[in-house]
Amino acid sequence: MSNTTTNVASTASSDNNKRGAAILTKEEARFARRELRRHKMTAFALVVPLLVFISFAFVAPILTMLHQGYYSPVVADLIPQTLEKLESWDGQGQPDKRVLTSMAIDLKRLAADRTSGKLAAEINRHKPGASSMVKSTARKLRRKDDADLAQNGAALLLAANKSWADAKTWQAVQKAGKIYTDGFYLTALDLERTFEGEIQIREATQIYIQLYTKTLRMALVITLMCLVLGYPLAYFLANAPSKTSNMLMIFVLLPFWTSLLVRTTAWIALLQTNGVVNSFLMELHVISEPLDMLYTEFSTIIAMTHILLPFMILPLYSVMKGIDKSYMRAAMSMGAKPIPAFLKVYLPNTLPGLSAGALLVFIISVGYYITPALVGGTDGQMISNIIAFHMQQSNNWGLAAALGTMLLILILTLYWVYDRFVGASNIKLG
Amino acid sequence: MSQPFPSYYTLWHKAGSYALKFTAFAVLFFLIVPIIVIIPLSFNAEPYFTFTKGMVTFEPSAYSMRWYDAIVTNPNWLLAIKNSFIIGFFATIVATTLGTMAAVGLSSQRMPYKRLIMALLLSPMIVPLIIIAAGMFFFYSKFGFAGTYTGLIIAHAALGVPFVIITVTATLSGFDRSLYFAGLSMGASPLKTFFDVVVPLIRPGVISGAMFAFVTSFDEVVLVLFLAGPGQRTIPRQMFSGLREQINPTILAVATLLIMVSVAFLITLEFLRRRSERLRGLESPH
Amino acid sequence: MKITTMVTGAALGVMLASTAMAAELTVVSFGGAYGAAQKKHMLDPYTAKTGTKILFEDYSGGIAEIKAQVEANNIQWDVVDIEVIDLERACSEGLLEVIPASVLAAGADGTPGAQDFIPSAIANECGVGNIVWTIIYAYNEKTIGSVKPTSIGDFFDTKKISGKRAMRKRPQVNMEWALIADGVAADKVYEVLATDAGQARAFAKLDTIKDDIVWFDSWSQVPQLLNDGGAVMGQSANGRIFDAIKKDGKPFKMVWDAHVYDLDVWAVVKGSKKKDLAFDFISFATGTKPLSGMPDVAYGPTRKSSMALVDPAVIPDLPTSHLDEGVKADGIFWADFGESLGEKFNEWLLK
Secondary structure, eight states: OHHHHHHHHHHHHHHHHHHHHHHSOHHHHHHHHHHHHHHHHHHHHHHHHHHHHHIIIIIHHHHHHHHHTTBOOHHHHHOHHHHHHHTTOOSSSSOOHHHHHHHHHHHHHHHHHTOHHHHHHHHHTTSTTHHHHHHHHHHHHHTSOHHHHHHHHHHHHHHHOGGGGOHHHHHHHHHHTOSBOSHHHHHHTTEEEOTTSOEEEOSSOOOHHHHHHHHHHHHHHHHHHHHHHHHHHHHHHHHSOHHHHHHHHHHHHHHHHSOHHHHHHHHHHHHSTTSHHHHHHHHTTSOSSOOOOTTSHHHHHHHHHHHHHHHHHHHHHHHHHTSOHHHHHHHHHTTOOHHHHIIIIIHHHHHHHHHHHHHHHHHHHHTOOHHHHHHOTTTTOOHHHHHHHHHHTSOOHHHHHHHHHHHHHHHHHHHHHHHHHTOGGGOOOO | OOSOOOTTOOHHHHHHHHHHHHHHHHHHHHHHHHHHHHHHHTTBSSSOSSOOHHHHTTOGGGBOSHHHHHHHHOHHHHHHHHHHHHHHHHHHHHHHHHHHHHHHHHTSTTOTTHHHHHHHHHGGGTSOHHHHHHHHHHHHHHTTOTTSHHHHHHHHHHHHHHHHHHHHHHHHTTSOTHHHHHHHHTTOOHHHHIIIIIHHHHHHHHHHHHHHHHHHHHHOOHHHHHHOOGGGOOHHHHHHHHHHHOOOTHHHHHHHHHHHHHHHHHHHHHHHHHHHHHHHHHHTTO | OHHHHHHHHHHHHHHHHHHHTOOSEEEEEOOHHHHHHHIIIIIHHHHHHHOOOEEEEEOOOSSHHHHHHHHTTOOOOSEEEEEHHHHHHHHHTTOBOOOOGGGSOOOTTSOOHHHHBOGGGGSSTTEEEEEEEEEEEEEETTTSOSSOOOSHHHHTOTTTSOSOEEEESSSTTHHHHHHHHTTOOGGGHHHHHTSHHHHHHHHHHHHTTGGGEEEESSTTHHHHHHHHTSOSEEEEEHHHHHHHHHTTOOOEEEEEEEEEEEEEEEEEBTTOTTHHHHHHHHHHHTSHHHHHTGGGGTOEESBHHHHTTSOGGGGGGSGGGGGGGOEEOOHHHHHHHHHHHHHHHHHHHHO
């Protein structure tokens, strides 16, 4: 919306310039242009420091993350010689003796440098279970002397673990050796590339697509809950006398301003096995055994609804406040039934606030981390939690980056929609 | 809704109206009760997260200040409180200074690529924190910023910027820009013009933007989890690990204190809003 | 303007003060009762003796956090208490510094360090033994019902005993227990677990109780889960339960069947900027006197000379008094299989 105004303004001003040029003297026209340029420069100069700051503090990190998702130099750095020799291998059967010997020598070196674990972890991503094979072989070869390895490396490697004769092992080594890989993105989509280069559905467990679907479903449920709870309240507040509504608005704004951790703590206190809700219900004899509410998807949804509800209420309220009450009254006094009158007259008028609130709640909940991490248990985990898991627990940073990139694309698409329909700068802050 | 019903209202209308009132109050209850419940629980004499029998019957012995003492005597909490203020303060300064300047520039109609730049500058508010945290962890580690105050201050300042831009832009929306450029064309330096003409007008926006930036930093935990070293733990970080590892009513005591802080913020903000409205009302005849 | 200046001044003051009193050494351990014992017997005396300020941080074990620090070259920790089940892996992956022999201090009775420590305490070059501890399971007598569990099989038997079981969210120990409960002899566990069929068998056994498991990350959570009814039984480090029974008088009972005993060591994170100070701390902390304080939480000291100072009343509660019922945790197995089983375990969890 603001786009159009800017366009109109700039066309108008350039029109003025053209027309002005005919009327003003050359000197004056040049002055005017210089002034315009100066204004532009001043405005731009004011924005530049922040642009530089944001580029460094925010954009560069995001780009680094994108890069991490396809760049994986670890294996290529660890065993360059073996990989080079492996290049001529046709992918069938056991590779050349030279390759095996080279691997044996590399493994001894890695074991001594204590970096065999790194290699093992990388290869394991392409062949589950390979890590134990690499590590135990490295440990065994560490004690052999160099001359022996150069002579009988291949035999020693095979003696340490017979999986080194398996073509699948070497296919995994070759795949892991690629510096630029689409492997993390494929894994993030539950796909994999066969050795021949075909993309197929991953043979091992498929979890990520399901996780994205689950995240979107939870975000949708949360958005709908916010809508169902927020709409009537916003309507009530918008139509109440301003004294009442100002007073009651505190009930919306206080949670909004209260720390996220505090609100999450509150839900833990309420929902845990021995928590407030269970003790209350048991005191009333509604239930005899405490319900398992905390650490479930249910607790995640309810806590997140509570946390995000103000983001729904505030835009709805400000739109509803601007709607002329006489429309509804007129419709109703002319005998329209309340429900059709509401649907035909009132609801369409609230759509801007409704879409703003719903999109905002949806965008925020898709990328949420803290609340599911604290109250979600195993079922309430969302995509952000798995990204954090791969960052902090499994140390699979490439996969974390690939999953993060996909989440980012999803969010930016939603942001673009939001910007088009609502305008990014129209976000309401209470 | 307390006004008498108009004559054309039927019984169903009235019922509907009561139902609405009931729903609205139920939702308000849902919003506020979890926050209120924490406060008495933080005075629990027992190490539980729920009301004991004694608390329900208001026995004085069931209540105690022990969890508040636990905050004051625990060096980790004290460090966290101090860190939250240090990081919040400097992040606010950076975000407010850069954000205010940019907002002034952006509200100029002559600003090129305005919409694009605006979308970029506001994006830290939209991009999920986990993505920002992962990226910053990779990027800041390269520069040795991870695990330092500087790293966290930069990170939190980036998160605070959008709020400053939004609030300052909002105060500028009613501002007659020609005043500023008049100042400029009369030969005053841009800086002087800025301080004499623009600053007084946008001050309420700047202050509320700064408050948002501070609260954002003060409440932020995801970036802290990824970027902070043990020496930079903040209040939310300490709460997060407490909730994950040892649930203990000290967290409730901290939470109660934070609720008090939010109440103070809410009051200040409301005061600022009223003042801004009044100022702009006075300013308009010029 | 005045207020702003004052605030700035105050903040700068705080900032300066904070750099002046910055901690000199970051030590990381498991918190809870164990952390408290370490603070009392190791950290506080060390600070009193040398004046070194220590920042004591909790973690929940595993090597992931150390690995992230080393790989990102962002070292935040100096000294870390690590379970031997994870030590071999951390050491072989280059995440820890090699400990110089000079760190092993002589015992109070003059025995040279290398002889005073029990052999397994100094078997790995990256760590110095700190405690002998074990993983048992415990139940709450108030919530368990009429049938009391006595064996590891009972832990996996939801028909005999219903209710939630708390387990630590990682494959270590859970896989071992699953196999033993499924009938594998204790001394064959690691042999079976090294095969694909054995791993599948362990997961299949875990599947039978999957819906009844409450997962936890930190050992501190177990006494709480047992206490507030979050779980009727739970896997735990023996010291946590001992402490809850002894200090807080909780009605908990330990089951020693197939407990998996292990050591904890002090180690130094590779690349720590305070390496020498870290070694000095370890040398102090594994001295005769500090180690003799560990039985406060029913963990055995790793020095012979410390054993002499232990209160005889506590000896029956130490893991060393139950070795015949237990299984020794195999750090080498987990060094090789930690990565691959970790990944399989996580996929199994998400299924």
